[in-house]
Amino acid sequence: MGIKGLQGFVTRVCPDACRTVDLKEVAEKHRIDHPDIPPVIVVDAMSCVRHWYTPESWVCGGQWREYLANLEAFIKAFTAAGITLVFYFDGVVEEKKRDEWIKRRWQNYKEIAALFQFVKTHRKQPGRGMFVLPSALPTFTRYALKSLGQKTVCTLKEADFEVAAYGLQHNCIGILGQDSDYLIYNTSPYFSIEKLCLDKLVTVMYCREALCRALGLSLTHLPLFACLLGNDVVPESLLEGFWSKCLATCPPRNKSYNRRTNVLLAVANYISRVPCSYSSLKHLEEMLPLGSDKTLLLRGMESYLLPGQHSPWIPPTAEHLKTFSAVEETAMCQDKEIFQLAKEQHIQSENYVVFNILCNGVIECSNSLEDDRDTEIPGQALIFRPVRQHVYSVLLEPGKGGACPSVKEWFVYFGNPLQQPEVIQPVQPPLPGGTPNLKTLWFAKGPEVEKQRYSTFLACFHLQDLMEELQALEAPVAGFCCLLAYLMLQVHSLSLEDLNAFVALVLCLRGKSASQLERLQLMEVDSRAVHLGAVFIRGLTTLLMANSACGFPFRMDDLMPWKVFDGKLFQEKYQRSHRSCSVEELLEGNESLYTPFQNLKSLICKACMAKKRTIQSRPRGRGFVAGAQQREFNPRFQQAHRSSFVPPYHNQMRGFLWRSPQPQGREHRMGYPDRRRRFHLPPRSPR
Template sequence: MGVRGLQGFVGSSCPHICTEVNLRELAEHHQSRHPGCTPTIVVDAMCCLRYWYTPESWICGGQWREYFSALRDFVKSFTTVGIKLIFFFDGMVEEDKRDEWVKRRLKNNREISRIFHYIKSHREQPGRNMFFIPSGLAIFTRFALKALGQETLCSLQEADYEVASYGLQHNCLGILGEDTDYLIYDTCPYFSISELCLESLDTIMLCREKLCESLGLQVADLPLLSCLLGNDVIPEGMFESFRYKCLSSYTSVKDNFDRKGNVILAISEHISKVLHLYQGEKKLEEMLPLGPNKALFYKGIASYLLPGQKSPWLFQKPQSVIMDKQVISMNSDPDCKQEIPIYADPETKEEVPMCTDPESKQELPVCTDPEVKQKLPVGTDREFNLEAPMCTHPEINQEDPMDMEPEIKQQVTVVSDPRILKVARTHHVHAESYLVYNIMSGREIECSNTLEDELDQALPSQAFIYRPVRQRVYSLLLGDCKDGAGTGPVVKEWFVYPGNPLRHPDLVRPLQMTVPGGTPSLEVLWLNQEPETQAQRLDTLLACFNLSSSREELQEVESSLRALCCLLIYLFVQVDTLCLEDLHAFIAQALCLQGKSTTQLVNLQLDYINSRAVQLGSLLVRGLTTLALVNSACGFPWTMSEFMPWNVFDGKLFHQKYLQSEKGYSVEVLLEQNRSWLTRFHNLKAVICKACVKENRRIVGRSHWTSHHSGRWGRQGSSSYRTSNTYSHSGQGQSWRDQGPGNRQYEHDQWRRY
């Protein structure tokens, strides 16, 4: 993320912009100037994931116990010296930045292909130069930090804007991250996470004032510079010819700077000596070749303006807006009578949908949640032992940091009940749920890359395996919404899987589910505190996985393993190429994990790396993120700790058990001769196998594998989905490889068990 070429320019050409600082000393100085105010650092968590993930092993699905320990050490280093941390995570991808998101995902696909080629060639983990963060790391880091008692927030837009806004408005000590956009925002100081020494709390501060001094600019010019160079909003190619023209006429080209460095200097000189000369006399579009890109360019500059800030390069919008006579329907369903008036900005002609607040009768932009005066029932967060009204957050008395959105970042929501949407928004903002608000507010979600081998035809992508679960969640969250065709609403899925060029989202419709006693409303699931509601929440969760028939067996499983047990049943019903040896490895690692210390897991050594086991590890972790979605949507029938990976999964340990199971080792050896684990192993296996038999799925050992179900052990590249006409757990369907990527409408799970 950030401004094209700026990071390299600062590091190589302008080292004086970078100043060594000690965060403990800065905190002491800050507190002396602001008595009674706790020194606070805002952390851009997405920039820090690579820094935080210190375990040596990363290929096997994640060393989660080690990772949790590393996060705890990180937090302790700051809290010990009296520094408070506020963590921000990206909550969604903005439309303007989708192209950039896609470009990075496709680049990651190429990197993943090289990783699997290396594994197959060398049977070992690649070096750190090919490091790829484990699947689900960002999602589970949110929950890990909350479990460690940290204030963790999830953005309603690109997180860097909210980080910069929070830092400015709350007089924070600084921002910790790795994004040159923080040099552009006029906000609090910016500290580098990559240069941080945790033991001493020394790091580098990048000073935007010194940057301006070097470039002959003012701080207010930096957004203009950023857009002319190219950033996540403005494509790099938009001003390529303009940059070349500036470089050609630049008289101070320095041999010790690279081309990008000279381009930055040339553009800066043009701003200071040419654009400043006519500033106020001419509009910016008269001085720059904006052409048809004028609106996008101005939007790019405006995206850097924090609340209360103005730009000398933008004509300021008038305080009032005028009413345009148009109205727009919020829903294309002809039966839906709700109409939204449109206000048009007289300067930009930009249309802003409005709605009527039911309390005040005033018209507000639709992205603003109407205030709910009625006190909602108190909900208990069972993992963090916090009691709080479900529509407000107890610790934050000042304004909600998520209300700092600029006008350009508005969003039309599709859920009519403001109370339910308010609950979803609050859980989203405070990182207590996963994807629920995105589905309800915009019908659009995304999932980044997973370690999947595009050449292995036997294992389908996690995007397809868990799609029926997501479809049932869509039915639950969007139930009564209809589109113009009178059918269920379409959800746009930007999921990365082999063969998907990501030119368009997959258009996925809800899949009807059957809950014993009928599907309860979200009001019941989320707001009702009666004891019997907990049983309804669990029934709904199991229905999302289509496992209602196994409720009784799952209830017998110990609470620490029931979520994993549910996930394994679903996986083995869905994927026919999973065998008994795979099941043994999954169960054995979960049981043995409970008896391992973090040190033992760190010291565990593997004989070699198996590419199929790498995929299975990532597949299970993606299943745990799917559990987080379902649990959130159903009103938290299970505590989040029950399926956090540091409690149920360790990549290296699973890999060890997989290799042993593949070689034909006995269950006793897998369980390290522990008799108590042996009893629990057979109980868990019996529950899973019984549930699978109910779905006409018999789990067999590898020796019983037929040529028809060749999978991993047959010819390379063969497709191993079932070809019979039977109906599987998820309905009639087709090969996952034949579904075709991009812009397809998935009516209701048109594919069979694999």
């Protein structure tokens, strides 16, 4: 979070602390001074994702291939300068910061509500001033960076602490981020991602020594300065009276300064007169209205103390750093082999949230771009809760009495006040013979175990009966179909038009490059499609979770959004489908996609038929036409529109979506209006 107003204060009041630096020159100096140690910058990725996401479209669910290309360009710029990057991501929300997390979620909730109101009113994306990160962007950024060969770390504590510690311990040339806490830690130089000019590798370095000179403080004072201004540990609400006293004894230096600037200067003036000792800290604790928890100030100070560092404010005997072994002793999973593997995979960004469950039985999910006024689509937290309950059952062994321990969920959705976690009970997935134990799923080898992993994964989505058909598909398409079938079963308001849009999306996306997707122009943005896009992306994170728990029947890379989703392309397919366009038009005139289109739809409908779910046609109108010209008609696409779609499934294992060619079955036509135009097969798009 950082200290409110400190970054702006440094820019306005302490210009000497803002120094333009050429990172290539910094790296070269490091190579001269340390010829055996390559120059490394440690990156606070969570404070960078907003700056990395530069695609023009952001509201539709994410331009994932464009984003991946941006990350690749970012890495190449540093690699060309001989600079190694190490990326850190928040792996936990510490309970001491839960109140702040909730506060931010409510703020995000209001921003998203305003966003949907704008989209409904204007049928377009708002300006960058209302920018909201695409759902799950930080999660998938981890895997994107790993896929690009980067060292990516998921933390066991708050990321800013581990970033600062890594920078100090590995003699990094700097920390790249946008968090004023890096002015407080006594660690590597702090470089601004916001001010970074990637082409030149020039940015601003915020100098903590210059800040100290401007404030009349020493580096030792900075943690106390941060705590007395309010941070993630010491709430600002407890400090108002103290600030007033400081302001009364320190007249404003400049009448043009706002109150926050004057508070910063007055607090610094107060601290400069306080002796650096533990007794001084105790005196402050007694003076401040800290309520029942008089250790707040001490804990706040300790949060800035990196491994190997000491502070005159903190007694050396204080057991301020909770060791991770103590956490391990109280973990929900007491099998050391399983716990250790989960921990290693967590740190290396190889699994998703299973370590948090095994460690302390707590899981959280931030806001998604969901329309809380759309009563037909439940919150994604509720849609995917049955899957999570099965995953909890896979991960957590029954205790005494045969009951699995419950899991605490902090999930943001309409109707959840976030006053306390929801306590969720695990539910066994519907597998004949029960669920394989975790050691089998994670450590055993052989084809039979691989089959168990896959069937357990599918059982979490109640799709184990489709195992043979899904295994015949390419892995990304199999994951896509698993998710889409589950959504069609769980959300009964989803229609034939929605199904058509999703299937056309995954087929047409395959041949499109990032630059082609960037050039795609939308005349309108549909708010329901925005909502569905966010739900789908959150569904992909649910696939990651189940995959991690079941021993990785899929490669994680096969479950990434850039393999199966693009926000603008989904908007186009959704709006075309809901104005009842022809299959030809939906598939962009590519005749080779027709059979895969039928096959994938038939597969989804087989799953729905087995659960007695009929997919109804519910076109929502409001015509939409993209810039491309309409193509001529091919009689092969002709079919009258039907009110519902529940065809028999035909296992046609052919086309590029399947692992190997199989005998072709009977074709099945889809419900779309007759468009009596001649069909021309367009050239294939470059891949």
